[in-house]
Amino acid sequence: xxxxxxxxxxxxxxxxxxxxxxxxxxxxxxxxxxxxxxxxxxxxxxxxxxxxxxxxxxxxxxxxxxxxxxxxxxxxxxxxxxxxxxxxxxxxxxxxxxxxxxxxxxxxxxxxxxxxxxxxxxxxxxxxxxxxxxx
Numbered sequence: 001x002x003x004x005x006x007x008x009x010x011x012x013x014x015x016x017x018x019x020x021x022x023x024x025x026x027x028x029x030x031x032x033x034x035x036x037x038x039x040x041x042x043x044x045x046x047x048x049x050x051x052x053x054x055x056x057x058x059x060x061x062x063x064x065x066x067x068x069x070x071x072x073x074x075x076x077x078x079x080x081x082x083x084x085x086x087x088x089x090x091x092x093x094x095x096x097x098x099x100x101x102x103x104x105x106x107x108x109x110x111x112x113x114x115x116x117x118x119x120x121x122x123x124x125x126x127x128x129x130x131x132x133x134x135x
Contacts, residue, residue, distance in 0.1 A: 018117070019094025025060075026067045027052075028087035029098040030080055033072035037100060044098055045070060069093065075100065077107040084108040088117050097121045 003060055021027040029048060031041045052066045062064065069091055073079040081103065087093045095118035096134070099105050105122050 016107060017094070018092050020064070023064055024067055025064045026069065026091065026093050028069045028071065028084075028096050029091035030071050030073050030083045030087070030096065030104075031098055032075035032100060033070075035074035035076065037075045044100075048098060073104060075104065077101070077103045080104040081107050081111070084111060088112070089116055093117070095120055
């Protein structure tokens with residue numbers, strides 16, 4: 001993100017780190033498969049799946065295939081936090097993406113900042129997003 005600097009202790013790009021092995025990078029997305037945004041969410045999920053399928057069909061990312069895990073938060077910030085903990089703590093994803101909603105994103109930022117997990121492609125206006133190592 002423009003104007004942000006990666007802090008020491010953030011995500012490593014070394015040979016092995018959270019959510020990354022020699023062959024695979026694991027990412028997580030938290031989306032509203034249920035709730036008030038459920039009607040538009042399939043577009044987000046399908047576009048992400050198509051993008052990563054295209055990446056995987058070529059060279060992947062630095063030779064690694066991308067595995068994308070998807071969890072439903074129903075567009076409720078409390079559910080977003082629970083899903084983020086599952087993806088980060090249990091599934092050990094490298095980064096999260098596609099979170100939607102200011103309240104939902106704001107609810108997980110402290111945890112992502114503490115754990116040094118990048119957050120990519122949110123539906124939160126970038127101009128108002130705080131500059132943290134979680135981005």
